[in-house]
Structure formats: structure tokens, C-alpha cells
Amino acid sequence: MHVNFKRYGLYLVRWQLSTPILAVVLYYLAPIGALAATVVANLIGGLIFFWVDRFIFTSQALAAQWEVREKIRCVDCGKVARGYRLVRAGNYDRSEDAQPEFRCEECSQKKSDELKKRGIRL
Ligand SMILES: [Zn+2]
Numbered sequence: 001m002h003v004n005f006k007r008y009g010l011y012l013v014r015w016q017l018s019t020p021i022l023a024v025v026l027y028y029l030a031p032i033g034a035l036a037a038t039v040v041a042n043l044i045g046g047l048i049f050f051w052v053d054r055f056i057f058t059s060q061a062l063a064a065q066w067e068v069r070e071k072i073r074c075v076d077c078g079k080v081a082r083g084y085r086l087v088r089a090g091n092y093d094r095s096e097d098a099q100p101e102f103r104c105e106e107c108s109q110k111k112s113d114e115l116k117k118r119g120i121r122l
Helices: 005-028 034-058 105-117
Strands: 065-073 080-089
Touching (some): 080 105
Antiparallel strands (some): 065 080
């Protein structure tokens, strides 16, 4: 299974953020009982973290960014085809590349495997 560690890390931080909400609500609503107070705390948490979780799991800002261009000449095999290049991913950033290298789908796949072996998280 592929794990995006940036998303995973944020998700773990987000779980910690639910802790103070639980603590504060349990403190102030102690008179209504621990069970009822926990229900209220989880309701508040749900109202907030639905949006936070949605961002964590769907944001393109946290995903690897690819640029796709039609009719490029692949830098590896010379074939003219639809080209792909990785712009940004985890610890990899080529967004300021003055001479971006595009690859055909096949060579792009090979290059991705190579990058993964070098520890680039895609
Ligand atoms: Zn190629």
C-alpha cells in the first residue's frame, strides 16, 4: 500500500488536536457526566475535523505534482508523445527548473521507479 507520509503526519497531528477539545469540554461539562460530555466533545470534534480530514485526504497541495504536455520529445528515448514530468513531491522540487525534462509514459514510469529507489517519496 502506498502511504503519503505528509498526509499521514498531518493526520497524526490532527488526532493530537482533538485531545485539547476533549479535555476542555470534559472539564467544563463535568457536571452533566463524563459520557454526555464526551458525546458533546466528539460532536464538536466532528464538526471541525470533517473539514480538516477532507483537506488532509484530498488536498492537491499535499500530493505529488505532475506536469503533462502534449507532443514533447522524450529526453530518454526521443519518441514524440504526450510527456510527463514530476514537478514536486515530498523531498523533491523541480518547480524552478529552467529546462524541464519531459518523458513519454513508458520512460516516465521507469524514471519514477528510479526516483523511488533513491528515496524520493512519490
Ligand atoms: Zn521515452
